[in-house]
Amino acid sequence: MTVAGIVVSLFTGVLSAxxxxxxxxxxxxxxxxxxxxxxxxxxxxxPRGALAATLVAVTTALTTPSSNFGFDTVRETLPNTMVATGTGLSNMGGFVATMVASQAFGAILEAHSRGGAYSWADFRVAWAAVVVVWFVWLVGFAVARRRVTAGAAPGGR
Known part of the structure; x- marks a missing residue:
C-alpha cells in the first residue's frame, strides 16, 4: 500500500491542478x-482470497491521496486570512469521519460476533458503519456542491 500510495501521489498533484x-x-x-x-x-x-485482498488494498492506496484535493480547494477558495483555519477544518473533517467509522465498525463487529471469534459475516455487517459515513459524506458533498454552484459562499447563508 505504501508503494502504491507513493507512486500515485506523484500524479495526484498534477491531476488536482x-x-x-x-x-x-x-x-x-x-x-x-x-x-x-x-x-x-x-x-x-x-471470505475473499489473498489476491482480492491485495487488489482492494492497492485500490485503497491509489485512491486515498485524492483526499488531499480538499486542501487545494481550501487554499484556492478561501480568503488568505482564513486558509489556515479552513485547512485545519478540512483535515479534522476527514479525521473525525475516520474515527467515527472506526469506532462504530468496532462496536458493530463486537456486537454482531457476540464477543466471540469474528466471522466474515461479522465483518460484512460491521462495514455498514463505513457505508453510513460515506453516505453522510455524499449528502454533505451534494449539498455543498449545490450551494457552491448556485453562487452561495461555502459557509454563508
Missing part, C-alpha cells in the same frame, strides 16, 4: 472507485 474547478467532482469519482472496490470485495458471502 489540472482539474481546477472540477476538482471536487474528480475527487468524488475517485472516491466512488474506492467505494466500488470495497463493495465488490464485500459482496461475496464467503
Amino acid at each position: 489540472r482539474a481546477g474547478s472540477r476538482r471536487a467532482v474528480v475527487g468524488a469519482v475517485i472516491a466512488a472507485v474506492n467505494i466500488a472496490a470495497w463493495g465488490l470485495f464485500l459482496a461475496s458471502p464467503s
Whole structure:
C-alpha cells in the first residue's frame, strides 16, 4: 500500500491542478472507485482470497491521496486570512469521519460476533458503519456542491 500510495501521489498533484474547478467532482469519482472496490470485495458471502485482498488494498492506496484535493480547494477558495483555519477544518473533517467509522465498525463487529471469534459475516455487517459515513459524506458533498454552484459562499447563508 505504501508503494502504491507513493507512486500515485506523484500524479495526484498534477491531476488536482489540472482539474481546477472540477476538482471536487474528480475527487468524488475517485472516491466512488474506492467505494466500488470495497463493495465488490464485500459482496461475496464467503471470505475473499489473498489476491482480492491485495487488489482492494492497492485500490485503497491509489485512491486515498485524492483526499488531499480538499486542501487545494481550501487554499484556492478561501480568503488568505482564513486558509489556515479552513485547512485545519478540512483535515479534522476527514479525521473525525475516520474515527467515527472506526469506532462504530468496532462496536458493530463486537456486537454482531457476540464477543466471540469474528466471522466474515461479522465483518460484512460491521462495514455498514463505513457505508453510513460515506453516505453522510455524499449528502454533505451534494449539498455543498449545490450551494457552491448556485453562487452561495461555502459557509454563508
